[in-house]
Amino acid sequence: xxxARTPAxxxxxxxxxxxxxxxxxxxxLVRTPWSQLGTLLTAPGVGQALRLSLVSATVATLVSVVLxxxxxxxxxxxRARGRTVLRALVTVPLVLPPVVGGVALFLVLGRQGIVGxxxxxATGITIPFTTTAVVIAETFVAMPFLVIxxxxxxxxxxxxxxxxxxxxxxxxxxxxxxVTLPLVAPGVAAGAVLCWARALGEFGAxxxxxxxxxxxxxxxxxxxxxxxxxxxxxxxxxSLVLLLVSVATLLLLRDRWLGRSGAAA
Amino acid sequence: xxxxxxxxxVTVALGTAACGSSEDDAGAGPGGSADAGLTGTxxxxxxxxxTDVFTGLGRQLEEENPELTVRFNFAxxxxxxxxxxxxxxxxxxxxxxxxQMAVVTDAGLAEGGxxxxxxxxxxxxxxAGNPAGITGLADFGxxxxxxAVCAPDVPCGAASEDVFAAAGVxxxxxxxxxxxxxxxxxxxxxxxxxxxxxxxxxxxAGDAVEGVSFPEAEDAVNDYPLVTLGxxxxxxxxxxxxxxxxxxxxxxxxxxxxxxxP
Numbered sequence: 001x002x003x004a005r006t007p008a009x010x011x012x013x014x015x016x017x018x019x020x021x022x023x024x025x026x027x028x029l030v031r032t033p034w035s036q037l038g039t040l041l042t043a044p045g046v047g048q049a050l051r052l053s054l055v056s057a058t059v060a061t062l063v064s065v066v067l068x069x070x071x072x073x074x075x076x077x078x079r080a081r082g083r084t085v086l087r088a089l090v091t092v093p094l095v096l097p098p099v100v101g102g103v104a105l106f107l108v109l110g111r112q113g114i115v116g117x118x119x120x121x122a123t124g125i126t127i128p129f130t131t132t133a134v135v136i137a138e139t140f141v142a143m144p145f146l147v148i149x150x151x152x153x154x155x156x157x158x159x160x161x162x163x164x165x166x167x168x169x170x171x172x173x174x175x176x177x178x179v180t181l182p183l184v185a186p187g188v189a190a191g192a193v194l195c196w197a198r199a200l201g202e203f204g205a206x207x208x209x210x211x212x213x214x215x216x217x218x219x220x221x222x223x224x225x226x227x228x229x230x231x232x233x234x235x236x237x238x239s240l241v242l243l244l245v246s247v248a249t250l251l252l253l254r255d256r257w258l259g260r261s262g263a264a265a
Numbered sequence: 266x267x268x269x270x271x272x273x274x275v276t277v278a279l280g281t282a283a284c285g286s287s288e289d290d291a292g293a294g295p296g297g298s299a300d301a302g303l304t305g306t307x308x309x310x311x312x313x314x315x316t317d318v319f320t321g322l323g324r325q326l327e328e329e330n331p332e333l334t335v336r337f338n339f340a341x342x343x344x345x346x347x348x349x350x351x352x353x354x355x356x357x358x359x360x361x362x363x364x365q366m367a368v369v370t371d372a373g374l375a376e377g378g379x380x381x382x383x384x385x386x387x388x389x390x391x392x393a394g395n396p397a398g399i400t401g402l403a404d405f406g407x408x409x410x411x412x413a414v415c416a417p418d419v420p421c422g423a424a425s426e427d428v429f430a431a432a433g434v435x436x437x438x439x440x441x442x443x444x445x446x447x448x449x450x451x452x453x454x455x456x457x458x459x460x461x462x463x464x465x466x467x468x469x470a471g472d473a474v475e476g477v478s479f480p481e482a483e484d485a486v487n488d489y490p491l492v493t494l495g496x497x498x499x500x501x502x503x504x505x506x507x508x509x510x511x512x513x514x515x516x517x518x519x520x521x522x523x524x525x526x527p
Binding site: 103106107110111112126128129207208210211212213214217218222225226227228229230232 | 341343344347411413416418419438439440441442443447450451454455456
């Protein structure tokens with residue numbers, strides 16, 4: 001396909017959009033206290049919070065892929081009734097204020113929660129205020145992004161390939177693995193990236209359900225928020241670190257995984 | 266149960282909404298004639314712990330001045346101080362500690378010096394019935410309990426560090442909350458056995474929460490200063506609000522809410 005020239009009526013709003021999205025970033029860069037960078041970066045807890053953020057966002061993304069891709073398939077392909085309602089329900093975390101999401105998680109998984117109470121009595125395990133709670137909160141908020149992406153990709157994929165596989169004798173599971181999944185792989189990758197980014201920046205549900213404790217539940221966004229209470233300069237530096245790491249990761253992944261089909265992301 | 270959930274959600278919304286709440290009470294009918302004659306909008310930035318008292322006082326001022334609308338921005342004092350130094354327009358600032366007031370006065374934003382109008386002490390909040398049998402500050406050193414304190418970066422956390430140091434207790438919290446209401450919410454939900462919060466927050470939480478006082482609290486009495494801002498768009502109303510807070514009526518309302526006289 002030849003690369004089209006951008007139509008003039010799109011150019012101005014597109015330029016405005018870029019300005020709007022990039023200018024705050026420039027603001028951060030301008031206000032970064034470069035001279036104190038070393039001191040602020042080596043402050044205790046920064047590496048810890050960054051590591052925790054990366055690990056929990058990655059685990060949350062893996063969980064979202066394992067559970068979210070099948071869900072997307074059900075939403076896109078199954079003919080079960082109530083699918084519309086189901087779709088609306090699973091996208092609730094997108095519109096729910098994350099803080100309320102955190103309280104909702106308490107009501108289910110907290111030690112007084114519907115499931116959590118039973119879990120605590122049976123096993124003595126309580127979920128809130130643990131790293132597991134961070135992953136759960138992030139998964140709750142981020143998984144819908146993956147589901148929506150993959151569902152869109154499934155709808156756009158040509159169902160005739162699946163029909164052809166079926167007529168050639170492949171069972172439904174084989175068709176899914178060998179035909180459908182490769183077909184929507186760019187959509188899954190794009191969804192996973194979106195999901196990871198959302199999980200990395202997650203704040204409200206995490207601080208509510210998982211609390212804030214350095215080393216176990218204090219992710220970078222929480223560290224940034226609390227630094228802002230004490231020392232805005234430190235908060236800017238921390239934000240910058242989170243930003244650089246996530247941009248670097250995304251660029252790296254784009255090269256390695258998405259390859260030429262990366263245009264879909 | 267549903268009512269309690271609603272109450273918890275409201276508490277969470279008030280306690281953590283970044284921009285606080287605005288109180289646009291349209292109670293003033295067109296028939297009411299203004300006698301004091303304050304008009305326009307009064308914007309008050311106040312520490313989250315003042316939510317209930319100030320909302321009541323604001324409503325009273327509105328009733329006395331039908332042409333006046335009082336808007337509040339309740340949030341952590343440090344968040345408010347940041348917003349003010351970044352140019353947020355406001356008439357009055359009430360801080361939960363002198364340090365955050367200093368941020369605003371040092372930036373040259375205040376009109377005159379701040380007045381200490383009330384004070385608050387820390388108290389241990391436990392779920393109704395005190396299931397873990399908390400008796401004092403020493404219980405915060407118990408590993409097996411689920412415990413919440415405020416993060417050291419926010420005023421209640423700084424005060425907590427002082428009392429722990431004075432009592433010689435090494436706290437072992439499970440979470441360092443971003444503000445005092447967030448800590449309280451976890452008590453209300455029964456997710457922690459105890460949280461160190463302000464006495465006023467325990468009073469405000471009602472029946473779901475009980476307070477356990479401890480003698481070391483006297484080592485960290487927290488003064489609340491308030492000030493009229495230099496760039497106040499509604500200086501007249503600002504002055505009236507400050508007067509109301511300092512009046513016998515205002516002081517009584519503060520006392521009823523668990524504050525103590527400065």
